[in-house]
Amino acid sequence: MLKILIVKEFLEHVMGFRFLIISVLCLAMVVTGIYILRADYLARLNDYEANTVMFREDTSKELSYRHLQLAGTFVDTRPAATQIPVYGLAKEHKTVHIGALKLPRFQTARSVNPIHIMFPVADLLFVVATIMSLLAFAMSFDAVSGERENGTLQLLMSYSVPRDLVILAKWIGGYMALTTPFILAALGGAVIIVSSSEIGFSVQDWLAYGLIVASSMLFMAVMFSIGILMSALFRESATAIAVLVFLWVTGVMISPNASPHLAELITPVKSSDAIENEVNETVAIQGRAIRKNFYDKKDAFLSEYKKMKKSKAKTNEELKLFQDTYAQMEIDLRLDFERIEKEVRNPHTKALHHQVNVARQVSRLSPVASFVYVSTDLAATGLQKHFDHLDAVRNYQETFREYVDDRIERRNKIWRETGEDPGYSIDNMPEFDYRPPSVRDRLLTNLVDMAALAIQAMIFFMASFLVFVRKDLLA
Amino acid sequence: MILQIARKELLAHILSFRFSVFLILLFLLTLGSVAVMTLKFNDEVASYRDGVSQIDRALSEYANIRDLQNAGLTSRKGPNRLGFFSEGIEKLLARPVSVVADTGVEIAPTFETNPILSLFPTPDLIYIVNIVLSLIALLSTYDAVCGESERGTLKLVLSNSVPKYKLILGKWLGGYLSVILPFTVSVLAGLALIFALADVSFNSNDTIRIILLVLLCLIYISVFFNLGLFISSSTRRTGTAMMICLFAWVFIVLAYPNTSPMVARLFVSAQNPSELLGSIRASERDLNSEYFQRRAELDKNDKAKFLAGLHDLKVDIGQRTRKEKYELERDYIRQMQKQVDVAQVFSQVSPSSSFVLAASTLTRSGLRDYERIIEYYDDYESEFREALKELNKKAGKPGKKKIQDVLMAKETNKEAAFDITVVPKFDFQGIALEEAIENSLPGFVLLIVFNTVFFLGAFLQFIRYRVH
Numbered sequence: 001m002l003k004i005l006i007v008k009e010f011l012e013h014v015m016g017f018r019f020l021i022i023s024v025l026c027l028a029m030v031v032t033g034i035y036i037l038r039a040d041y042l043a044r045l046n047d048y049e050a051n052t053v054m055f056r057e058d059t060s061k062e063l064s065y066r067h068l069q070l071a072g073t074f075v076d077t078r079p080a081a082t083q084i085p086v087y088g089l090a091k092e093h094k095t096v097h098i099g100a101l102k103l104p105r106f107q108t109a110r111s112v113n114p115i116h117i118m119f120p121v122a123d124l125l126f127v128v129a130t131i132m133s134l135l136a137f138a139m140s141f142d143a144v145s146g147e148r149e150n151g152t153l154q155l156l157m158s159y160s161v162p163r164d165l166v167i168l169a170k171w172i173g174g175y176m177a178l179t180t181p182f183i184l185a186a187l188g189g190a191v192i193i194v195s196s197s198e199i200g201f202s203v204q205d206w207l208a209y210g211l212i213v214a215s216s217m218l219f220m221a222v223m224f225s226i227g228i229l230m231s232a233l234f235r236e237s238a239t240a241i242a243v244l245v246f247l248w249v250t251g252v253m254i255s256p257n258a259s260p261h262l263a264e265l266i267t268p269v270k271s272s273d274a275i276e277n278e279v280n281e282t283v284a285i286q287g288r289a290i291r292k293n294f295y296d297k298k299d300a301f302l303s304e305y306k307k308m309k310k311s312k313a314k315t316n317e318e319l320k321l322f323q324d325t326y327a328q329m330e331i332d333l334r335l336d337f338e339r340i341e342k343e344v345r346n347p348h349t350k351a352l353h354h355q356v357n358v359a360r361q362v363s364r365l366s367p368v369a370s371f372v373y374v375s376t377d378l379a380a381t382g383l384q385k386h387f388d389h390l391d392a393v394r395n396y397q398e399t400f401r402e403y404v405d406d407r408i409e410r411r412n413k414i415w416r417e418t419g420e421d422p423g424y425s426i427d428n429m430p431e432f433d434y435r436p437p438s439v440r441d442r443l444l445t446n447l448v449d450m451a452a453l454a455i456q457a458m459i460f461f462m463a464s465f466l467v468f469v470r471k472d473l474l475a
Numbered sequence: 476m477i478l479q480i481a482r483k484e485l486l487a488h489i490l491s492f493r494f495s496v497f498l499i500l501l502f503l504l505t506l507g508s509v510a511v512m513t514l515k516f517n518d519e520v521a522s523y524r525d526g527v528s529q530i531d532r533a534l535s536e537y538a539n540i541r542d543l544q545n546a547g548l549t550s551r552k553g554p555n556r557l558g559f560f561s562e563g564i565e566k567l568l569a570r571p572v573s574v575v576a577d578t579g580v581e582i583a584p585t586f587e588t589n590p591i592l593s594l595f596p597t598p599d600l601i602y603i604v605n606i607v608l609s610l611i612a613l614l615s616t617y618d619a620v621c622g623e624s625e626r627g628t629l630k631l632v633l634s635n636s637v638p639k640y641k642l643i644l645g646k647w648l649g650g651y652l653s654v655i656l657p658f659t660v661s662v663l664a665g666l667a668l669i670f671a672l673a674d675v676s677f678n679s680n681d682t683i684r685i686i687l688l689v690l691l692c693l694i695y696i697s698v699f700f701n702l703g704l705f706i707s708s709s710t711r712r713t714g715t716a717m718m719i720c721l722f723a724w725v726f727i728v729l730a731y732p733n734t735s736p737m738v739a740r741l742f743v744s745a746q747n748p749s750e751l752l753g754s755i756r757a758s759e760r761d762l763n764s765e766y767f768q769r770r771a772e773l774d775k776n777d778k779a780k781f782l783a784g785l786h787d788l789k790v791d792i793g794q795r796t797r798k799e800k801y802e803l804e805r806d807y808i809r810q811m812q813k814q815v816d817v818a819q820v821f822s823q824v825s826p827s828s829s830f831v832l833a834a835s836t837l838t839r840s841g842l843r844d845y846e847r848i849i850e851y852y853d854d855y856e857s858e859f860r861e862a863l864k865e866l867n868k869k870a871g872k873p874g875k876k877k878i879q880d881v882l883m884a885k886e887t888n889k890e891a892a893f894d895i896t897v898v899p900k901f902d903f904q905g906i907a908l909e910e911a912i913e914n915s916l917p918g919f920v921l922l923i924v925f926n927t928v929f930f931l932g933a934f935l936q937f938i939r940y941r942v943h
Contacts, residue, residue: 017715021722029730036737047750054753058760089590095752097584105584109752110852111808113745114564114845115736115818118831120596122733130729138721142714238618241717245614246496253606254504257598260591261511272588273522273551276571280529284536349587359591372594386590 002165009173013139014180022135023181029127030185034192037084037123042198044079044093051076051095060426065407066327068426072099073400074107075432077389080380081201082208084193085124088381091116096393098432100404101334103341104393124189125375128216129368132182133223133252137244139178140227142237143170144468149237167232167468171461175224179217186213207439211378215446218453219371225460232467256369263359269351279344286340294333301326324412349390356383364449367456374446374453380436384445388437396432403429476637477645484649488615497611498657502664504607508598509665512559513672519554519569520674526550534895540866543898547575548859549583550901552848555839556675559665560688561601563840568848572901574859579797580852600665601834604658604692605827609699609728612654616703617720618713619646620937625713630942643708643937647930651700655693662689680908687912688837694922695830699724701929708936731825739818745810751803758799766792801853808849815842823917826925833918839905843914851903858899866893 013019055074062068075096083090094106120126144167147153156166190209193201201209227244234240270278305322360383363369376382414422436442443450488494530550537543551571558565571583596602620643623629632642666685669675677685703720710716766788773784819842822828835841870893906914 018718021718025722025725025730029734032734032738036741039741047753050750051753054756058756061760061764089593092588092590092593094585103586105586107584107752108570108582110580110582111751111804111811111849112567113811113814114567114842115815117564117567118835118842119733119736119822119828122730122737126733131725134721134725138718146714238713238717242493242496242614245610245721246500249500249607249610254598257595257602258507258511260589260595261598263591269589271518271522272585273519273526273571275586277522277525277529280533281525284529284533288536345586352587352589356589356591369595376594382594383590390587 001161002169005161005165005169006173006176009169010176013174013177018135018139019177019181022139022178023184025131025135026127026181027185027188029122029131030124030182031188031192033121033123033127034084034189037087037121038192038196038199041079041081041084042196044083044090045198048076048078056426056429059429062424064424065404065411068424069100069331069404069408072097072102073429074098075393075396077432077434080385080436081199081205082212082379083381084199085189085209085212086375086379086381087121087123087125088376088379089383089386090381091121096432098393098397098400100397100401101331102338103345104397124186124212124216125372125379127185128182128219128375129372130252132178132216132220133368134248136178136220136223137227137241137248140174140224141231141241141244143174143228144231144464145234145237145240146231148235163469164465167228167465171225171228171464174228175221178224179220182216182220183213186216204439208378208380208442211439211443212375215371215374215378215450215453218450218457219367221457222367222453222460225457225464229460229464229467232464232471251366252368255366256363256372259363259366259369260359262362263355266362267351267355267358269355270348275345275348279341282344283337283340287337290333290336290340294329297329298326301329320415353387356387364452367453370449370452374449377446378439378442380442384442385436389434392432392434396430399430477641477648480637480642480645481649481652484646485653486649488650488653493615494653494657497615497654500607501611501657502661504598504603505600505661505665506668508600508603509559509668510672512562512597512599513669516554516558516673516675523551523553531895534898537893540863540870540893543866543893544576544863547573548898548901549573551583552901552903555905556677556681557684557688557838558599558840559669559673560599560685561834561838561840562597562599563601563835563838564842564845565840567845568840568903568905572852572855574856574901576860576863577793579800579856580859600662601831601838604695605831606728608654608658608692608696609827610724612696612699613703613720613724614717615654616650616700617707617716619650619704620708620940621710621716622707622713624711624940624942629940633942639938639940640934643704643934647700647704647933650704651697654696654700658692658696659689662692683908684837684839684911687915688834691830691833691837691915691919691922694919694926695826698826698922698925698929701926701933704933705929705936708933708940727825728827732822732828732831735822735824735828736818739821740814743810743814743817745814746807751807754803755800758803759796762792762796762799812846823921826922829918829921829925833915833922836906836911836915836918839911841906841911841914843910844905847906848903855899855901862897862899866897869894 052075055076059068059071059073062071075098077096079090079093094108097105097107099105142149144153147156157163193199193209226247230240230244230247231237234243305326308318308322360373363373373382377384411422414420437445527550530548533548534543537546549571551569554569555565572580573583574580618625620629623632633639702723706719706723707716710719769788770785773781773788775781819832823832832841836843905911
């Protein structure tokens with residue numbers, strides 16, 4: 001019985017005008033989006049590879065380890081192939097400057113394409129979160145109320161069909177009709193990805209892709225259940241759709257955008273401009289004493305150096321030692337400044353991290369925001385990767401600093417012992433090869449949100465079930 | 476007669492349940508958005524002022540002109556007074572820049588930024604009009620004709636001596652007023668909130684821009700109103716009209732504007748920013764090694780001659796580095812501009828894109844402003860160099876002042892090492908009002924064309940509408 005009802009519902013949808021539109025929109029947008037972002041990804045990958053070679057070559061041309069210590073190096077981050085379906089924060093592409101004596105800095109070019117700031121990128125995430133959510137409502141608003149208006153519900157009830165089966169079949173059939181075009185579109189996207197061999201989607205990437213599709217299905221289930229609930233609650237389908245559009249506007253278009261601002265009210269953090277001001281202020285004030293101290297030492301040192309030169313009693317080695325001490329003084333000065341900067345920045349970093357977590361909590365109220373966080377995290381273009389990448393950059397700075405210090409020490413040792421300069425080579429310099437968290441980690445971090453989506457879908461379905469079963473349908 | 480019909484329509488709308496929902500939604504959203512943007516603006520103003528005073532202090536702490544030359548300055552443009560209404564590409568325009576004599580103007584590196592803000596668009600007024608009001612406009616007209624036909628009231632009205640064209644004009648006028656009245660009131664309330672909370676005053680230039688912006692919003696809303704009327708008079712059943720309206724809206728407001736700039740990229744290729752960075756660094760490297768090579772070739776026996784030669788060499792290499800960088804960047808910008816132009820033309824097929832582009836131009840955060848700021852970077856750089864030249868001329872030979880003395884002098888508030896008023900301020904003003912109007916004109920014209928087409932369509936369909 002259930003099967004017959006489901007097939008009937010499904011076929012009714014598939015024959016309809018709405019299904020046609022949904023299929024065309026969904027297929028066209030997902031496929032174009034993936035096709036274009038695929039090209040974007042390949043360009044990025046190409047850039048990344050070229051840059052990595054270039055930065056290393058640049059670094060290999062420094063004159064000595066001391067120069068390397070001062071100049072530092074640049075690193076780029078490998079783009080994630082999963083940015084093709086979910087672009088997320090990938091638009092914020094930055095080259096990082098890593099210095100042995102300076103905190104890592106993110107560099108941006110003067111000129112970037114401004115049009116992408118004006119209009120968001122139409123990736124799979126955008127299609128699901130905004131377009132499919134509205135279409136889910138459009139598909140479900142008259143599931144119950146429409147049949148009641150037509151009088152067919154009354155007819156159906158006069159047969160020996162249990163009510164619970166009717167509503168269940170309505171849900172399953174409608175949901176299948178809604179998700180069929182989406183699954184087809186996702187498969188089309190997968191074909192595009194497979195068809196270009198340069199992309200090299202790994203097993204992990206496919207897993208992530210599958211999980212993104214799965215979370216999209218969960219999200220659509222939530223939206224579809226809300227639609228069915230409203231349809232069962234309201235007598236007229238016109239009222240149901242008006243209420244649903246209202247819910248959609250506030251829930252999809254407004255509340256996710258408002259959640260970071262709400263979090264800002266709960267846990268205020270300083271804006272990045274204000275932080276820069278604070279850093280400048282602190283560095284200026286504390287730096288004054290440090291710089292004065294440094295120049296005093298430098299003057300004393302230089303006069304001693306002159307005396308020593310005049311006395312003619314110098315050996316080459318002593319002079320060298322002097323020079324080294326002087327170089328160390330300059331390095332200490334820079335390290336002092338780095339330390340001050342770090343002390344100012346660290347609490348802000350923590351506060352920002354905390355605020356982002358609060359924003360995530362707040363936005364759990366809206367399934368859309370949850371879905372955006374989940375899918376961007378799964379694609380490694382979201383908040384999790386953002387903070388993981390920051391940590392990796394900081395760790396790499398430490399590694400780089402240790403490498404440079406070690407090299408300098410080793411070189412000086414050889415120089416002192418043999419009088420020969422061993423030369424400069426960065427063959428053993430550790431590389432910055434950032435890999436995002438594994439799919440397992442991504443899934444584990446987002447399990448709560450995914451479960452929340454599933455629970456919301458269940459709750460809304462149960463509610464519509466209860467309303468439908470208990471309601472006086474014939475009045 | 477038309478006025479009578481309009482009045483009846485207006486009243487019918489205002490008394491409906493739908494209207495009160497719209498009204499509440501509109502008010503909450505407008506005021507909420509303005510409140511958020513105002514708080515942001517006040518924050519920006521405060522940190523901008525701090526930043527400016529810090530720059531002055533940093534300047535006065537430089538021991539000599541060479542410090543200024545080497546360490547340079549980091550500054551940025553002031554907050555946008557019209558940013559309450561539309562953020563546009565303000566994020567891009569407001570990036571802090573640092574200017575150093577050697578490398579010129581560059582975007583200052585960043586540290587931590589709030590990633591969430593990049594995940595979701597800012598809910599400014601333009602966003603609300605673009606998304607919410609267009610939907611409201613459609614939903615308040617989708618049943619204007621077919622709904623009356625379904626209920627049978629259309630037959631009744633037409634059986635009286637009311638000409639059809641008067642009826643549709645009256646419907647248009649009354650319905651449109653019922654959408655824009657609450658909108659205008661909530662915008663006025665938003666403005667009042669801005670004056671109450673924000674630390675801002677608008678000059679006549681700003682006022683003209685705001686008035687034009689509101690006008691643009693009104694024309695934009697009317698496009699969707701007419702579209703709704705058109706769909707309503709082309710269908711028999713409200714259910715069908717509603718579905719067509721929703722799908723049309725999804726396509727016009729969501730699907731097309733966000734896909735078209737991406738599609739435009741397929742037709743016009745351009746370098747990626749990191750490619751540009753790569754070629755600039757490669758050219759710097761080449762010139763740098765040329766510098767060392769030529770320095771090694773200099774005659775070191777005559778010290779005076781060597782120093783003079785070294786100076787010439789430095790100047791030559793410096794100039795060439797700058798020139799090559801400038802040319803590479805010009806090239807890149809030219810390519811990118813072409814891509815942006817194509818994307819603009821492409822996307823303006825949708826009234827939503829025309830609206831967003833014109834609105835951001837009017838609020839000093841449009842694509843043309845970005846073009847201008849890139850030119851301004853170069854102007855600022857040459858101003859900075861001029862100032863350095865002038866300061867060096869004034870100072871004559873560098874004095875034998877000890878750096879510690881200067882630092883001590885700062886502690887006791889002595890005067891600066893050089894005249895800091897000569898150093899140029901980074902003061903980007905965006906494009907002038909005339910140019911902004913000129914640049915938003917295509918948007919206005921296109922929206923009016925859309926209005927005309929949809930209204931004519933609605934008019935003709937209604938004249939031909941067969942009442943059963």
